[in-house]
Amino acid sequence: MGTVILLTLTGLGLAALYFLVASGLSLVFGLADVLNFAHGLFLGVGAYATWWAAGNLPGAGGDGFGFVLAVVFGVAAGTLVAVLVELVLIRPLYSRTIEQVLVTVGLSLAGVALLQATWGADARPFPRPDWTRQVTGILGAQVPNGGLLLIIAAVLVLGALLAFLRWTRYGLVIRAGVENREMVTALGIDVRKAFTLVFAIGGAAAALAGALGGVYFGTVSPGQGSSLLIFAFIVVVIGGMGSVVGSAYAAVVVGLVQQFVNYYGTSGLGDICVVGLLAVVLLLRPQGIAGKVATA
Amino acid sequence: MTNSVVDAPPARVPAELTPQRGRWHRVRPFLPLVALVVLAILPYSTISLPGIFEGPVNSPGTLQLLAICLIFGGLAAGYDLLFGRTGMLSFGHALYFAAGVYGTDILVTRAGLPLWQAALLTVVGGTILAALLGAVALRTVGIAFAMVTLAFAQVGAILVARDFGGLTGGEEGLPLDVSGLPAALVGVTNTVNLYWLALAYLALVVFVVHRVSGSPTGRVLAGLRDDERRIGVLGLDPYRYKLVAFTLAGGLASAGGVVYCLIVGGASPHITSSELTLSLLVMVVLGGPGTRWGPVLGGVLYMYLDHRLTAFGTSDAVDSLPAVLSHPLSQPLFVLGTVFILAVYFFPGGLTSLAPRLAHLRRTLRTRR
Numbered sequence: 001m002g003t004v005i006l007l008t009l010t011g012l013g014l015a016a017l018y019f020l021v022a023s024g025l026s027l028v029f030g031l032a033d034v035l036n037f038a039h040g041l042f043l044g045v046g047a048y049a050t051w052w053a054a055g056n057l058p059g060a061g062g063d064g065f066g067f068v069l070a071v072v073f074g075v076a077a078g079t080l081v082a083v084l085v086e087l088v089l090i091r092p093l094y095s096r097t098i099e100q101v102l103v104t105v106g107l108s109l110a111g112v113a114l115l116q117a118t119w120g121a122d123a124r125p126f127p128r129p130d131w132t133r134q135v136t137g138i139l140g141a142q143v144p145n146g147g148l149l150l151i152i153a154a155v156l157v158l159g160a161l162l163a164f165l166r167w168t169r170y171g172l173v174i175r176a177g178v179e180n181r182e183m184v185t186a187l188g189i190d191v192r193k194a195f196t197l198v199f200a201i202g203g204a205a206a207a208l209a210g211a212l213g214g215v216y217f218g219t220v221s222p223g224q225g226s227s228l229l230i231f232a233f234i235v236v237v238i239g240g241m242g243s244v245v246g247s248a249y250a251a252v253v254v255g256l257v258q259q260f261v262n263y264y265g266t267s268g269l270g271d272i273c274v275v276g277l278l279a280v281v282l283l284l285r286p287q288g289i290a291g292k293v294a295t296a
Numbered sequence: 297m298t299n300s301v302v303d304a305p306p307a308r309v310p311a312e313l314t315p316q317r318g319r320w321h322r323v324r325p326f327l328p329l330v331a332l333v334v335l336a337i338l339p340y341s342t343i344s345l346p347g348i349f350e351g352p353v354n355s356p357g358t359l360q361l362l363a364i365c366l367i368f369g370g371l372a373a374g375y376d377l378l379f380g381r382t383g384m385l386s387f388g389h390a391l392y393f394a395a396g397v398y399g400t401d402i403l404v405t406r407a408g409l410p411l412w413q414a415a416l417l418t419v420v421g422g423t424i425l426a427a428l429l430g431a432v433a434l435r436t437v438g439i440a441f442a443m444v445t446l447a448f449a450q451v452g453a454i455l456v457a458r459d460f461g462g463l464t465g466g467e468e469g470l471p472l473d474v475s476g477l478p479a480a481l482v483g484v485t486n487t488v489n490l491y492w493l494a495l496a497y498l499a500l501v502v503f504v505v506h507r508v509s510g511s512p513t514g515r516v517l518a519g520l521r522d523d524e525r526r527i528g529v530l531g532l533d534p535y536r537y538k539l540v541a542f543t544l545a546g547g548l549a550s551a552g553g554v555v556y557c558l559i560v561g562g563a564s565p566h567i568t569s570s571e572l573t574l575s576l577l578v579m580v581v582l583g584g585p586g587t588r589w590g591p592v593l594g595g596v597l598y599m600y601l602d603h604r605l606t607a608f609g610t611s612d613a614v615d616s617l618p619a620v621l622s623h624p625l626s627q628p629l630f631v632l633g634t635v636f637i638l639a640v641y642f643f644p645g646g647l648t649s650l651a652p653r654l655a656h657l658r659r660t661l662r663t664r665r
Binding site: 035097099102105108111116226267272275278279 | 385432435436439440442444447454455570571574575577578623626633634636637640
């Protein structure tokens with residue numbers, strides 16, 4: 001029993017990480033039709049900015065309030081980079097889908113190389129509060145606190161995102177834009193502002209994933225983002241493009257499948273099962289759990 | 297929005313931009329042959345080009361670098377059959393290349409087959425793999441297709457890295473067992489034979505891609521790139537034509553893997569990574585998608601820069617720069633990624649579109665004067 005609970009909770013921790021990355025990807029794709037390969041870069045920026053702030057920013061540190069400050073700094077850096085990328089690189093290319101993908105591909109290559117050039121290719125130990133290294137006993141299972149932190153953060157982000165989408169004017173514009181962008185434009189609303197906003201939200205969530213993922217794994221390395229990104233893509237497709245709730249469900253399914261199969265089967269089999277799941281979902285229900293058909 | 301169509305990759309340069317018949321129009325059809333002959337006799341020259349290559353042209357190190365460049369020229373040309381000519385954005389092309397490399401390596405080293413049998417089995421196997429996975433992936437279109445191919449390639453990467461059954465050597469890769477290989481392909485002194493093999497591969501790919509794109513099938517593929525619904529309306533089945541292109545490109549890539557395995561003398565897991573597919577995309581876009589020589593040029597140049605920029609990055613000229621500049625410049629991927637982004641913005645047709653554009657500019661300047 002203890003093993004099952006442990007696997008469930010660590011699987012949910014993984015799912016939380018996927019959700020934080022995938023929710024932004026899904027919104028960006030749903031609204032702006034941009035398949036953002038540079039999303040892993042936002043994650044890397046968030047992780048490295050947190051790591052840097054914990055060591056260098058006055059007031060920030062590896063513990064207590066200082067750590068919160070470091071994470072806030074990391075999220076702010078990720079958001080800033082995401083907004084800059086949208087304004088400078090993506091905006092001139094709207095409605096040219098392939099070129100946008102190409103630019104984000106180039107950006108992911110160059111950006112990761114830049115991180116590597118600045119801080120080296122090797123993984124760096126991540127500063128984390130002492131309590132995240134410990135475990136909590138839940139129903140007989142010893143669960144690492146870092147994973148619990150991720151789950152709590154993801155639930156909070158999910159709640160905040162849903163509240164934002166449901167009860168604010170900008171949320172309404174974003175929901176309407178995902179549904180039918182031309183109609184929103186025809187009503188005289190500048191959807192491009194919403195694009196920037198969506199990029200900012202996605203960048204912030206990804207940067208948070210980077211910072212908390214650093215806590216969870218204990219290290220930070222330049223390539224971390226791109227390996228997570230592929231599974232985040234899978235989560236987005238299974239969940240349905242443009243649907244935050246769909247991403248949450250899909251992230252939970254993917255995280256749990258991966259964790260359980262990797263434990264009870266051979267290591268690595270879980271990853272393959274996830275891809276199999278993707279193939280099945282695409283063939284049976286191309287629009288994902290909840291979302292529009294991914295035609296473009 | 298739900299039915300918005302993926303834009304076709306940049307088409308060829310409009311007719312008014314192409315130059316009029318020049319002085320060389322009689323010679324032009326023979327230029328590829330001339331280039332092939334020059335490349336074939338290149339190993340006999342002992343010229344050294346300081347700064348471009350370390351050591352003379354016929355030294356084994358230079359020949360190996362050239363051979364790798366030629367292989368990637370061929371790979372890029374094969375990938376262009378998908379991206380530039382059919383408009384399919386596949387993110388999993390590295391899988392078929394890796395299948396070629398690992399297939400040859402495993403069949404020779406683990407199963408002890410003679411090279412020709414291993415090569416034949418690998419190419420056939422790679423083609424069948426492409427056909428099977430393509431049959432599933434092509435049920436989707438556009439970005440979803442890109443994601444499915446990416447996911448399939450990821451399975452390949454996991455299979456290789458986790459080393460199921462102890463076949464692939466995991467993270468360390470699998471060095472090729474050369475004891476059963478023909479003597480002419482083994483050893484440093486025989487690098488020249490591998491170079492010729494790579495050249496032959498490139499010539500084969502260019503020939504095949506050229507013939508296919510000139511055939512009626514090729515015209516259907518170009519039609520699919522420009523407007524898929526129209527092809528459907530004409531009564532042709534887009535799925536079948538796309539599957540043919542996908543299978544052919546996969547087969548060509550696995551053949552390239554066979555040659556690459558011989559040149560490098562083994563397999564290492566980094567060739568299965570999605571980064572390799574992304575760099576193929578970079579090569580094609582840099583060279584000029586949908587053109588005959590653009591992808592080849594892009595592939596050769598990319599691989600050359602990728603190798604040489606590492607040396608350039610550690611040279612004294614770069615080291616003497618302040619750290620802000622020298623660190624990024626020592627990362628080939630940073631330089632190539634930046635050039636790629638600039639290329640998407642400022643010369644969308646790739647390198648091959650530069651020549652007509654420059655000619656146009658020159659003509660305009662001349663008439664002004």
